[in-house]
Amino acid sequence: xxxxxxxxxxxxxLCICSAVLYAAEPEPLGHLIEPGYTPEDAADEQGLWLxxxxxxxSLNQSALLVRQAELRNYIxxxxxxxxxxxxxxxxxxxxxxxxxxxSMTATGMMQIWTGLIVRASSTDEIAAVFGHEIAHYTRxxxxxxxxxxxxxxxxxxxxxxxxxxxxxxxxxLGQASALLNYLAFNRQQETEADLLGVQLVAAAAYDPHAxxxxxxxxxxxxxxxxxxxxxxxVFSQTHPNSEARAEYLLQYVSQEFGPADVEQVADQAxxxxxxxxxxxxxxxxxxxxxxxxxxxxxxxxxKLGVKPGLVNYFFGETYRQRDEPGDRELAIAAYTxxxxxxxxxxxxxxxxxxxxxxxxxxxxAQKYFREYLEAQPDASDRAMIEFYxxxxxx
Amino acid sequence: MQANPIxxxxxxxxxxxxxxxxxxxxxxxxxxxxxxxQVENLESIAENPRIIMMPPDIRYYLxxxxxxxxxxxxxxxAAQTNFSNAxxxxxxxxxxxxxxxxxxxxxxxxxxxxQLHSAVGLTILDHHFGATKLPGKGSGQVFDWSLxxxxxxxxxxHDADYALFVYYRDYQASGGRVAFAxxxxxxxxxxxxxxxxxxxxxxxxRTGNVVWFNRVADGSGEMRQEDGATAxxxxxxxxxxxxxxxxxxE
Amino acid sequence: MKFVKLIxxxxxxxxxxxxxxxxxxxPGAVAVDxxxxxxxxxxxxxxxxxxxxxxxxxxxxxxxxxxxxRLVIIPGVADGxxxxxxxxxxxxxxxxxxxxxxxxxxxxxxSSMLKFFGEGNSVVSSEGLRPYRFGDHxxxxxxxxxxxxxxxxxxxxxxxxIANNELYILYYLAxxxxxxDKHLVEAQRAIQSAVLNQ
Numbered sequence: 001x002x003x004x005x006x007x008x009x010x011x012x013x014l015c016i017c018s019a020v021l022y023a024a025e026p027e028p029l030g031h032l033i034e035p036g037y038t039p040e041d042a043a044d045e046q047g048l049w050l051x052x053x054x055x056x057x058s059l060n061q062s063a064l065l066v067r068q069a070e071l072r073n074y075i076x077x078x079x080x081x082x083x084x085x086x087x088x089x090x091x092x093x094x095x096x097x098x099x100x101x102x103s104m105t106a107t108g109m110m111q112i113w114t115g116l117i118v119r120a121s122s123t124d125e126i127a128a129v130f131g132h133e134i135a136h137y138t139r140x141x142x143x144x145x146x147x148x149x150x151x152x153x154x155x156x157x158x159x160x161x162x163x164x165x166x167x168x169x170x171x172x173l174g175q176a177s178a179l180l181n182y183l184a185f186n187r188q189q190e191t192e193a194d195l196l197g198v199q200l201v202a203a204a205a206y207d208p209h210a211x212x213x214x215x216x217x218x219x220x221x222x223x224x225x226x227x228x229x230x231x232x233x234v235f236s237q238t239h240p241n242s243e244a245r246a247e248y249l250l251q252y253v254s255q256e257f258g259p260a261d262v263e264q265v266a267d268q269a270x271x272x273x274x275x276x277x278x279x280x281x282x283x284x285x286x287x288x289x290x291x292x293x294x295x296x297x298x299x300x301x302x303k304l305g306v307k308p309g310l311v312n313y314f315f316g317e318t319y320r321q322r323d324e325p326g327d328r329e330l331a332i333a334a335y336t337x338x339x340x341x342x343x344x345x346x347x348x349x350x351x352x353x354x355x356x357x358x359x360x361x362x363x364x365a366q367k368y369f370r371e372y373l374e375a376q377p378d379a380s381d382r383a384m385i386e387f388y389x390x391x392x393x394x
Numbered sequence: 395m396q397a398n399p400i401x402x403x404x405x406x407x408x409x410x411x412x413x414x415x416x417x418x419x420x421x422x423x424x425x426x427x428x429x430x431x432q433v434e435n436l437e438s439i440a441e442n443p444r445i446i447m448m449p450p451d452i453r454y455y456l457x458x459x460x461x462x463x464x465x466x467x468x469x470x471x472a473a474q475t476n477f478s479n480a481x482x483x484x485x486x487x488x489x490x491x492x493x494x495x496x497x498x499x500x501x502x503x504x505x506x507x508x509q510l511h512s513a514v515g516l517t518i519l520d521h522h523f524g525a526t527k528l529p530g531k532g533s534g535q536v537f538d539w540s541l542x543x544x545x546x547x548x549x550x551x552h553d554a555d556y557a558l559f560v561y562y563r564d565y566q567a568s569g570g571r572v573a574f575a576x577x578x579x580x581x582x583x584x585x586x587x588x589x590x591x592x593x594x595x596x597x598x599x600r601t602g603n604v605v606w607f608n609r610v611a612d613g614s615g616e617m618r619q620e621d622g623a624t625a626x627x628x629x630x631x632x633x634x635x636x637x638x639x640x641x642x643x644e
Numbered sequence: 645m646k647f648v649k650l651i652x653x654x655x656x657x658x659x660x661x662x663x664x665x666x667x668x669x670x671p672g673a674v675a676v677d678x679x680x681x682x683x684x685x686x687x688x689x690x691x692x693x694x695x696x697x698x699x700x701x702x703x704x705x706x707x708x709x710x711x712x713x714r715l716v717i718i719p720g721v722a723d724g725x726x727x728x729x730x731x732x733x734x735x736x737x738x739x740x741x742x743x744x745x746x747x748x749x750x751x752x753x754x755s756s757m758l759k760f761f762g763e764g765n766s767v768v769s770s771e772g773l774r775p776y777r778f779g780d781h782x783x784x785x786x787x788x789x790x791x792x793x794x795x796x797x798x799x800x801x802x803x804x805x806i807a808n809n810e811l812y813i814l815y816y817l818a819x820x821x822x823x824x825d826k827h828l829v830e831a832q833r834a835i836q837s838a839v840l841n842q
Contacts (some may be wrong), residue, residue: 063791064767096767284767287758289738321751323741354745383774384746384784506821509796513819517709526694528684529668530707539708542822602822 030311031138032198035085042097053070064095066114068280074273075112082130086138098284100218106140118273118281118297119217121304122267124201124210131197131204131211139196141189166196194245198253209260210338212249215242217300224296267306269344276309281344287316291322309343320351328355346375404601428523428609429633430537433598436488436635438555443491445485445596446552448508449500450560452477454618457565457588469566469618476623477560483629489636492558506547510541514604515566516591523609532570539604541597548590558629562610564617594630606634664691677701677719679812682837684830687715697728697760707827712790715831717838721811724770727756742809746773746784749804749811757790757800757817764793770802776824779807779814779839788817799824804834814838 066072075094080087089108097113102109109280119124191296193209202208219242254260285294295318301311310333319331335352338344353368369385379385436443454469478494485492495504518539520526527533548557567588596606610630618624666688673680685704687696697705704710720726726737738755741748754768761768773786783805790798800817816831818824 002828062793064765064793064795287755287768289755350747355749358743380771381773381786382745383772387775424684430692510819510821510823513711513796517711521709526664526666528666528688529708530666530688530708542826545822 003079006104032140033138035089037089053083062095063074064096066096069116070272071114071277074269075117075126078127079110079130079134082127082200082206083134084200086203088132092132094286098288102129102133104136106137114281117270118285119221119300120270121213121217121300122207122264123209124207125214125217125272126270127201127204127206128197128208128211128214131200131206132193134200135193135196135199136189139189141193142238144331164331184197194249195252198249198256202257207251207261208253208257211253212246215246215366218242219246221293221296225290226317242311269303274304274306275343276308278306278314278343280316282310286317286321286338289321292317294318305341308341309338310345312338312341313345315346316348316351320355328358331355332359346372346379349375350381353385353388405489425533425631430518430522430607431526431633431635432537432603432605433635436556440491443556444506444554445556445558446493446548446554447478447492447558447560448483448504448511449495450474450477450481450562452560452562452617453564455563455565457567469564473617473623475562476618476620477627480620480623481558481560481631483624484631493552495552496577503551507541507545507557508559509597512561514539514541515559515561515595515607518595518604519593521608522607524610537604537607539607540602541604542602545597545599545602550551554599556605557597558594559597560592562630563588564590580591585591585640596634608632608634659803664693666690666706669773673782676703676717677813678841679717679719679838681717681814681834685836692716697730699725699727707830708823711819712823713765713816713827713831715827716814716836718811718813721813724811727752727813728760730759738811740811740815742806744806744811746775746804749784749806749813752801753788753804753813753815757788761790761792761795766790776803776836778803778805778836781840782816783812783834788815790817796820801828801835803838805840807840812838812840 024121032069064271072092072094074091079090079092083090091108091111092112094114098115098118099113100115101113102110102116110130110167116126116129187360196206198211201211285297288294294314298311298318302308316331316335316338319327319334324344332355333351335348335355338348339352349368349372352364353372356362356368366389369389373385373393385389436445438444452470452474454473454600456469482492482494521528521531522534522537531538543556549555565588572588584599590610594608594610594612595604597603598605608630617626658757665819666765667807669683669687669689671680671683671685683714684735690704690710692698692704694710695702698704698716699718699721701720702716705715707715721727723742724739726739728737731735737750737759740752744752750770750773754770757768758766768788768790770786770788776783776785784801785803786802787801788800789790790800792798796819797822798817799813802813802815804811806812816835818827818831
């Protein structure tokens, strides 16, 4: 049987397996380790801990680490509440990265990206993500994965050699896919983490229905993306897809905890965090240049009740930078709306000025430029703005 | 959610550097150490020149048959401990006073200079000892590298005249890896069975100048054993400038 | 066996781009495509294998090595083109538009540098946007600041102007502490001396 046929068979087998996994009635899972766990005799585990410890040290010193107290306290508070007895096992690092990610290592080091906060529509959703990560830790998934990789790599490289002999060209195929495999907790581990995570969330008095809302929203964002990824990213290749996951979790949570509340109350804690740090959090998202996704997030924030001055400023920014036909008018409308609402930042005036300049309306542009300088007397680009205020011909 | 991010992180950041360094090591091959010494002697206002050693960046890995670098805690800890002890002892033989900074006790200042030094050290490997010379910098004939006079702050903080930075990576081939390498060679491929590379640099904290730099490749010494560590320290620090007239030189 | 080993090593070298040649850029007037800059002392021109994300007619110069400092000259970016080159379509590299105002070019540069250092790996900010005349063309300058994980911090100085619907941009990027200040005066003079050949 040739390799192509082989692959199809394996893929089919895996598909059937995962279908079976999801269809099966899940049993409640427990933690595999006690609070305060440290590795004992396994040399490879110690080695892994050391490597992680080094990484953690460099993370602690990273310039991308968020040190802002309110943000850190918010995140750490959620972790501790969900972790319950295991609270002291974790060190939480909030890192400036607009992507959606939270990860956990075998040593209890949690890395959260700011993009997670931007995508949440409730604190419960953040809690659900943390619950999942904490479950990976208490079920020792990292170490299992590492050991699996070791054995896979050894066999994979023999495969490489075979190909080399056959083709005369060194092809590191086996290595790449084995590594990818390691990055994934396998599907079973992901399911375990989902289930145990939900239990932790509910036990901490957060809403377990938030667990599937996260995936629904991620899927919505993916659908709204203007530029789809050429091939599925690492995240998609190594996790059950968002839709399947949301469905499965909805079933499980409804069975265990009954239906979701119809009324969704605004989450004041999350709202405060977003309102107080919006510029900081959303600048990075805007910088990704992924406008479809950014728009989707802004729509969510509007519904959530984030200050309209802030959200509309970023709508303006998104349209202005996307600059497709009709976008300049949309941007002007959004910025103008922002200036009339609570929370509008001074640069709204400036960008209105620039847009009107582009549209050829110099007096109106200059009006906004003056308002900008009034709102921000110490503007670092004062020289440029004054240039446009003096230059009647531009 | 990504699983343990370590290997992706390391892979992305260091794979190119390591590949480059390894190729460099291979090509400049036969010579096991390369040193650049810029000063005759170490000087200090104190009786002995005071050196602080930045937390040594030493790592041992087991290179498995599949080519994965598995961090080996026992070896790394042994090597770090032996190295620190050997370095401390060595420093007295060259008439200096050396302290090793505690890695958990560093502030933004040390981190800033460690980051800068990595960039400078790798640049020295590349442009001074490597095959890509910078014609505007004397094509490797001139050794003029510095961390800048701002390091004086580091010197004042720790009461030190010089800072020693050490970087060392050792990939030990497992039995499986050696076998694989042999098989590969038989098939006409080249697979590195194991390797080591590192460098040490001494920076004058009053000027920021790298006054001594040593690039180390193969056969420097087995740091997992005490006597090996002593040998490694000797090789790593071979030709390090000594203090003047202290009578205790080896 | 040894011969085969050498071939593979040599291939490895060539393919890995480790061994390449820098050439000297001598002081005086230097033409980079349609731009001319004046430099007071020599710089090292980086070979293309060391600057894989660079456009074909752009040049990257360095004094002490690319990890420590670089002076990048990018002439003639046309409408719809990006400042850097990438193999991946999903990289979403921002592009230049001929009707861009200085604040938009500022954002273009920030965004491009972010992609260069790695998304999620860095944070890039800019400030001090001010007008500047490059020969016959009115352009502008500004500073940038890049915080990059696991790397020294980089600061930069950017100069740019638009002529004939094309963007001409020069920037100096160097590590802090020390290296940014070390070559700033020279780099600034070079950037500010840029003129478009007629």
